[in-house]
Amino acid sequence: MTDMADDCKAQIDANYQSVSNVTLCTVLSGENGAHVATVEHLIAAFRGLNIDNAVIEVDSHEIPIMDGSARPFVEALLEAGIKELPAQRRFIKVLRPVRVSEGGGFCEFTPHDGFHFDVEIDFDSPVIGRQRYQMELTPERFCAEVAAARTFGFIKDVEHLWASGRALGASFKNTIALDDDRVLNPEGLRFKDEFVRHKLLDAIGDVALAGAPIIGAFRSYRGGHRLNYLAVKALLEDSSAWTIIEAPRIREIRYADFARSLEAAHMGAPRN
Numbered sequence: 130m131t132d133m134a135d136d137c138k139a140q141i142d143a144n145y146q147s148v149s150n151v152t153l154c155t156v157l158s159g160e161n162g163a164h165v166a167t168v169e170h171l172i173a174a175f176r177g178l179n180i181d182n183a184v185i186e187v188d189s190h191e192i193p194i195m196d197g198s199a200r201p202f203v204e205a206l207l208e209a210g211i212k213e214l215p216a217q218r219r220f221i222k223v224l225r226p227v228r229v230s231e232g233g234g235f236c237e238f239t240p241h242d243g244f245h246f247d248v249e250i251d252f253d254s255p256v257i258g259r260q261r262y263q264m265e266l267t268p269e270r271f272c273a274e275v276a277a278a279r280t281f282g283f284i285k286d287v288e289h290l291w292a293s294g295r296a297l298g299a300s301f302k303n304t305i306a307l308d309d310d311r312v313l314n315p316e317g318l319r320f321k322d323e324f325v326r327h328k329l330l331d332a333i334g335d336v337a338l339a340g341a342p343i344i345g346a347f348r349s350y351r352g353g354h355r356l357n358y359l360a361v362k363a364l365l366e367d368s369s370a371w372t373i374i375e376a377p378r379i380r381e382i383r384y385a386d387f388a389r390s391l392e393a394a395h396m397g398a399p400r401n
């Protein structure tokens with residue numbers, strides 16, 4: 130974090146071990162009490178574009194919400210350009226299923242030769258209802274299908290948050306506002322199923338906090354930031370459930386020698 134008194138400057142790893150709160154958004158904390166909230170859409174933009182080595186400078190305790198999606202971050206990153214480094218990329222490969230459940234929802238990782246996401250939501254609201262979205266994560270599909278999906282909230286909850294001094298910046302410019310049975314934003318939805326796509330966006334950001342792209346299948350049913358975080362934590366804290374493998378490029382990972390990697394020693398929870 131920059132633009133703060135020197136003794137407040139801090140470097141915070143974008144890693145699940147830095148997660149300090151997952152109630153409304155994902156909050157990362159570091160030394161000296163430094164913290165930064167609402168990291169998920171920005172981290173999702175990096176993960177969606179396959180960028181895994183970057184320093185993000187922030188001069189506030191919250192990442193700007195922008196339009197409530199990851200699209201402005203993706204546009205800015207693409208405009209800045211992406212540089213390929215000579216170092217080998219590291220990946221976390223899921224070796225066996227890990228599942229967490231809570232409050233009628235669950236999140237799980239299972240072995241899979243790719244980067245599969247499967248997110249399902251089930252809201253007791255006719256405007257959302259039950260929606261499911263599955264994809265093999267690639268930059269092309271992330272940009273086309275996920276990045277623009279905006280965050281959403283029910284007006285009754287927003288009023289409750291406002292009363293407690295939170296979500297003060299929420300508006301039609303950065304949130305899909307819902308009444309019980311309709312979308313209140315005059316421009317309507319960007320996708321018919323924008324809600325589940327946004328939950329997928331959140332999951333991509335939260336799962337990226339594993340510290341490296343996960344080779345495996347992620348599935349969530351009625352999940353959210355908390356379950357996403359708990360699933361990443363449960364996976365990485367069980368050293369028999371994953372291993373680290375390396376490959377020069379993400380597109381070459383499918384051709385990596387998995388069998389040899391399985392025999393390689395665990396290298397501990399990755400940090401980057």
Ligand SMILES: [Zn+2]
Nearest residue numbers: 169280327331
């Ligand atoms: Zn979100």
